[in-house]
Amino acid sequence: MNQKEALKILDLLEKQYSHPHIALHFHKPLELLVATILSAQSTDAQINKTTPALFKKYKTAKDYAEADVEEFQKEIYSSGFYKSKAKNIIAAAKRIVSDFGGEVPDTMDELTRLPGVARKTANIVLANAFGKVVGIAVDTHVARLSQRLGFSKNKDPNKIEQDLLELIPKERWYEINHLLIGHGRAVCNAKKPKCPSCVLRELCPSAPHFLEEHYS
Numbered sequence: 001m002n003q004k005e006a007l008k009i010l011d012l013l014e015k016q017y018s019h020p021h022i023a024l025h026f027h028k029p030l031e032l033l034v035a036t037i038l039s040a041q042s043t044d045a046q047i048n049k050t051t052p053a054l055f056k057k058y059k060t061a062k063d064y065a066e067a068d069v070e071e072f073q074k075e076i077y078s079s080g081f082y083k084s085k086a087k088n089i090i091a092a093a094k095r096i097v098s099d100f101g102g103e104v105p106d107t108m109d110e111l112t113r114l115p116g117v118a119r120k121t122a123n124i125v126l127a128n129a130f131g132k133v134v135g136i137a138v139d140t141h142v143a144r145l146s147q148r149l150g151f152s153k154n155k156d157p158n159k160i161e162q163d164l165l166e167l168i169p170k171e172r173w174y175e176i177n178h179l180l181i182g183h184g185r186a187v188c189n190a191k192k193p194k195c196p197s198c199v200l201r202e203l204c205p206s207a208p209h210f211l212e213e214h215y216s
Contacts, residue, residue: 088116
């Protein structure tokens, strides 16, 4: 896949999913950080049901840092993997209080020093809360579509991100994340992609395989 072909794909997706934006609801960096950690192995829709009460109760990093672990686990139970998420959020909040004066840091190096925060989460927070696009967040949708579309042959999220950074011009790093997520949810799902109705059908190297497997 060369850059010209990749950009043609992005142009088609942009027409299909106009005004791409993050689905998680938040009003400040701390809320987005918490929501993003909670969203792992869950859906944005489910997290958006969980966070209103959470954000009303916990307004600062200090509030999270001082949270009762067992009570907090109950409050985020519906997000799944609630024990590890509670541990990471509380530990991250303590680090934010101790090392960053209670404010969520705004650099990749500092964010990835927080417990439970890898590049994907850091990229989401930086781009959507601070307007700093320094990479591409690779979640399950982005990883799956990057492989199917021929953007990357790797499976490791960090290697996929590096492939995308080399292939896609920097001015389109922000949108590619949301476009691939949108298309992954609506059409190119994990089990049975809807290839017959896909706008990328003629450009996607994986389409012939899935058409034969599911629609022949």
